[in-house]
Amino acid sequence: MQQTYILDRWEDRSGHRLTWKFGYRGTVGEFGRIEVVYPARRHGDRHVTEVSGDTVPVTAFDGWAYGRKPSLHLGQLGVGTAGIRLKRNRWAQTRAGRALRMQVAGRAYRYLATSRRHRDRALVRDGVEIRTSRHGRGARKKATLTVLGPADATDLALAAVMIGVNTRNLTRGGAVRAFFGRSLDWLEIFHSP
Template sequence: MQQRYTLDHWEDRSGHRLTWKFGYRGTAGEFGRIEVVYPSKRHGDRHVTEVSGDTVPATSFGGWAHGRKPSLHLGQLSVGGAGIRLKRNRWAQTRSGRALRMRVAGREYRYLATSRRHRDRALIRDGVEVRTTRHGSGARKKAIFTVLGPADGTDLALAAVMVGVNTRNLTRGGAVRAFFNRSLDWLEVFQ
């Protein structure tokens, strides 16, 4: 069983630039309306991405700000108000080894890069896989979810919130770029 859902990109650039919001929204079949908002909140150098919808649990991911999105650095995930512990091996050489691991509602999940491109990811649990791809630019930007297996609202919420997170560190090349970017940010602090 394979299902495909598309969420369209949206922007709200009203007011001061620190209050601008971005994200994806749309209808995902029987799951109903889903909306991803980033940054929904800002706390100093931390940004928060939130997911809400008709049948998906309220889900949020907060982490060190990287552009408009939170990064995996110091990341905190919450599903339905419950904090979720995140694990990853940042020194692993393979994409599978670098996967973000989490346990939600008694189920083990892995979120990993499926290609060298930073737009292709997959959320995997026993018997279910939700592949995400982002493509387009500007007003034509979209997030496409391909669901394999009997997924539920929690699966879709987790995949959707990660679309609003900078996950470049899940590939070696992205981790190297992130390291140099953070190093340059720290150098600016001392000038």
């Protein structure tokens, strides 16, 4: 059984640029409306991406800011009121080895890159896979969720929140780019007047 859902990108640029919000929203079959917001909140150098909807649990990812999205660096995940422990091997050579691992409601999940592009990812647990992809430009940008297996609301919330997280570090090339980007940011700190 395979089902595909499309979320449309939206943005709210009203007010000061630090209050701008971005994200994706749409209807996901029997689960109803779902919305991804980033940054839903800011805490200094940390941003929060949040997912809410008709039936999905409120899910939030908090991490070191990378552009408008939180990154995996020092990331924290919450599903409903439960804090979820995240694990990953930063030094692994393969995409499968670099996968983000988590335990949610007694189920083991992996979130991994499915191609060298930073737009193609998959959330996998026993019997269920949700592939996510972002495509298009500007106002026509969209996110696609392709569901394989009997997914529930928690599965969809987890896959959707990760659309609003910078996950470049799940590929070797993305990790190298992120490292150099952070290094240049640190150099700016030391050279600012």
